[in-house]
């Protein structure tokens with residue numbers, strides 16, 4: 126599979142799930158005007174049709190980029206996840222097809238952390254139930270079951286970017302913070318790392334989940350773990366819907382073992398606004414249910430739009446792959462005087478000498494060369510005099526193990 130350099134108006138961007146206008150502005154400022162913009166995600170078959178002529182696709186958490194999608198996306202060279210999580214993308218399939226995947230690892234971190242803290246306060250004060258009751262004409266003025274957040278213990282599961290932000294905000298409110306993580310982490314402030322998940326569950330008044338979707342985190346909180354939580358405890362999940370067994374959570378609310386919960390992410394989420402949301406948690410007054418909006422603030426979305434679009438532009442303009450989640454990372458200088466060849470290949474012994482043989486056998490002077498490998502993929506960038514780029518590209522394409530080759534003028 127190969128691409129030669131295209132005029133910018135021929136390079137197609139397919140943006141799904143209503144990514145922020147800042148993404149479109151960034152692409153247009155960089156000279157890319159061929160942009161198809163959709164507000165929703167698409168089911169696999171429709172996506173396969175749409176993606177056929179796209180060079181770049183931009184998604185959020187809802188669009189599933191499966192192996193089947195990559196197999197039919199012949200022109201696709203990069204994916205921009207306008208979010209943190211990349212679990213919706215088959216990263217191995219993307220790599221095998223030479224498709225670079227970028228995300229925005231920090232732009233919505235603070236938004237999630239603020240939401241989680243707000244929910245903890247609301248649930249400790251039993252505000253969701255009181256709100257429903259008052260709306261129905263009731264008047265439940267009482268302090269029963271209502272607590273301050275100060276002095277309570279917060280157990281954070283997953284002490285990464287979001288977990289640590291939550292930790293800092295929680296300590297600012299006078300909470301005691303403990304956390305569980307598979308990696309030994311530097312505790313911020315007075316937080317304490319707890320090595321055993323059950324111990325953390327048993328000592329926390331509020332448990333907040335901030336782990337990625339992985340096989341190891343699937344149903345990480347089920348019946349047994351919920352039973353290990355304090356009676357009257359509160360569970361917050363703004364990570365991924367697969368992390369909590371939602372039926373077991375509904376049972377823990379019904380039995381009164383948990384005092385409340387706030388859930389932003391669900392095992393099955395509607396594809397877009399307007400589709401019905403179905404969940405066993407519906408109808409529980411002590412459950413705050415939100416439509417996966419942990420990162421949905423104006424600040425976060427604007428920053429994400431710019432950040433990810435800039436990464437796509439850089440890769441399109443000069444081949445830079447810095448901060449990609451599935452690809453060898455190469456930071457490249459500009460190449461005004463030369464043509465730039467980009468060669469993505471299977472990371473097999475001897476391929477670099479095959480690449481260099483193309484240049485030596487054709488007496489082509491190499492002005493600059495960059496190589497990086499990651500897992501099964503290698504990425505070589507070679508700057509050469511313009512007059513030789515066509516022949517060099519043709520020869521590079523013939524090398525066994527080539528996944529993708531293109532030239533930038």
Ligand SMILES: NC(=O)C1=CN([C@@H]2O[C@H](COP(=O)(O)OP(=O)(O)OC[C@H]3O[C@@H](n4cnc5c(N)ncnc54)[C@H](O)[C@@H]3O)[C@@H](O)[C@H]2O)C=CC1
Nearest residue numbers: 209210283284285286287306307335336337363364419420
């Ligand atoms: N609700 C929303 O709108 C949003 C949800 N998210 C979700 O939050 C997740 C976390 O985001 P970040 O903090 O930025 O990720 P991160 O990668 O910085 O942190 C994740 C932490 O979880 C830990 N971890 C991994 N597996 C674990 C396990 N089995 N047990 C305990 N700890 C484990 C990691 O070591 C790491 O410290 C994302 O992967 C995403 O799924 C992120 C942004 C918005």
Ligand SMILES: O=C(O)CCC(=O)C(=O)O
Nearest residue numbers: 185186208209210420421
């Ligand atoms: O805002 C979104 O669409 C997804 C947010 C999210 O879950 C993430 O950033 O991982």
